[in-house]
Amino acid sequence: MEDGLAYFKQVYGSVPAWIAAMHAHNPRMLTFYTQLRGEAFADGALSVRDKDDLIMAVNVARLYAPSMLNHVKGMVGAGASFAELIEYFWVAYCYKGDAALLISTQALALALNLRGLPVPPTLASVNSVAEVLALYQTLIEAEHLPHLQQLIACYHAQERAALEQAVFYQGVLPSKIKLLAMLGNHIVELQAASAHKWLRQARAAGVDDGELADLGLVCLLTAGIPAWFESCDLLNTTVN
Secondary structure (H helix, E strand, O other): OOOHHHHHHHHHOOOOHHHHHHHHHOHHHHHHHHHHHHHHOOOOOOOHHHHHHHHHHHHHHOOOHHHHHHHHHHHHHOOOOHHHHHHHHHHHHHHHOHHHHHHHHHHHHHHHHHOOOOOOHHHHHOOOHHHHHHHHHHHOOHHHHHHHHHHHHHHHHOOHHHHHHHHHHOOOOOHHHHHHHHHHHHHHOOOHHHOHHHHHHHHHOOOOHHHHHHHHHHHHHHHOHHHHHHHHHHHOOOOO
């Protein structure tokens, strides 16, 4: 962890401009930040893979493309399927609405590129949810298409309860990780006070204090120390 530049080059494939700037202006700060980042993203109650997935997902929900794309790289490198990516996009939709689906096209373009697959020329100009949903259906693995089509049907019918049931309790990803992502959305946007519904479901799905704390620590890295304050509020909340 002593060489921050080498560490972040390994993480991201190249040294990000913001890391180079930190090194130029305050190399000691980069040393401490590198240690913090390395500890937060180490295996703990949550795995390294889960942490990458969750931070990708919360950055879709808060519409922050730079961090979303950085963590898409980690997900693709770990072997994430298109079905897994798309399920996280639906979790983000449940928090942020259509805007989350629209920004997800950037993540899909990068995932295709990293896999050495052709990127449709029209992908950069997608500007409607209908186009996004059509794209999802062309990319998702065949065995997961029926679940996606169920989600799309609920979306078009504006059946919110049925959509949430299908997003969080069906599909390829465990319910626990999707519920953690939804809690992460509230944490990074400093909305933990309105997350009690999701906290109750997460606890029922088996989320423990260690996993919730791990989520809060990676959220701290992407959204700052107030995200940890929000996480502590959730840790200190008793649900029935």
